[in-house]
Amino acid sequence: MVLPPPIESDDDLAAAERLVDSCNQIRQQVARVVVGQETVLEQLLIAILSRGHCLLEGVPGLAKTLMVRTLAESMDLKFRRIQFTPDLMPGDITGTDIIQEDPETGRRKFIFEKGPVFTQMLLADEINRTPPKTQAALLEAMQEHEVTAAGKTYRLDEPFFVLATQNPIEQEGTYPLPEAQRDRFLFHVVVDYPSRDEESEIVDRTTSTFAAAIDAVVSGEDIVGFQRTVRRVPLPKHVKDWVLDSVRSVRPKDPDCQPWVRELIQWGPGPRASQQLVLAAKSRALLKGRTHVTIDDVQALAHPVLRHRIVPTFAAEADGITVDDLISRMIDEQTTGPAKVL
Secondary structure, three states, rough: OOOOOOOOOOHHHHHHHHHHHHHHHHHHHOOOOOOOHHHHHHHHHHHOOOEEEEEOOOOOOHHHHHHHHHHHOOOOOOOEEEEEEOOOOOOHEEEEEEEEOOOOOOOEEEEEEOOOOOOOOEEOOOOHHHOOOHHHHHHHHHHHHEEEEOOEEEEEEOOOOEEEEEEEOOOOOOOOHHHHHHOOEEEEEOOOOHHHHHHHHHHHHHOOOOOOOOOOOHHHHHHHHHHHHHOOOOHHHHHHHHHHHHHHHHOOOOOOHHHHHHHHHHOOOHHHHHHHHHHHHHHHHHHHOOOOOOOHHHHHHHHHHHHOOOOOOOHHHHHHOOHHHHHHHHHHHHHOOOOOOO
């Protein structure tokens, strides 16, 4: 069994402290521009620290694009935005070969013109507005952090993240993401409406001469180092058991699942859900100032990790039972095991 070395040396503890301090500074920078949405920002930070991608779902006007752009600025990362439309082609994302003439020899040759995916933080805006063929152009980049074109493979700069948005209201002219691509996202984050006080602040900021400058507080190299630190966080056995028992309990083909699972769930989450739930929990533990994972960490992140990995049955949808309801029921039914480490 391969286990990460525990965070116990002075260097490891110093790296963990730098991670917490840097994330606090990032929060401060983003708060200069974006009002509220602290939970969404925390989940975005966790995804970045876990080397994962995020799917953000919310109605227009909730500052999804603004938050992602501001996040990139505060991390000094290269940022590109793609507005997905029905006529977008895969080559518009990955790049394409163009004919270029050599001024010295006069001979023509193909040159690969890199597309917008060659960045560090990519905002795939309204990703469900384009057909599956174009959506799939991101699959290799998301999973392997590389792009293959004309038989040649190009590595992407690290760190690399895809933060995609989709509108849950208008479904006409949209193409739901294939399950294989949805599974590549670490989180499915639901962006909710602001409170009344937050919306009042938004109105004041956006209807006046207010302008805020964003300072870069970390670099891409720092982020890569933080990602290595996250993987060194130890995972207690009872927390690992909770993750395995929980994820497996919502698979209708598992012989030990409850009857309600077979009735209400058509497809359950795969092994990637367990992996990413553990990684996200490690990141959350560090953000909370701890060097160990607790069951509270995995419970807090179960919804965004599993939300897009569970397919309800027709009976569940007919009864108005949502995926979040199913995840909440799963959490309630799972035992906590040994006492949590405080």
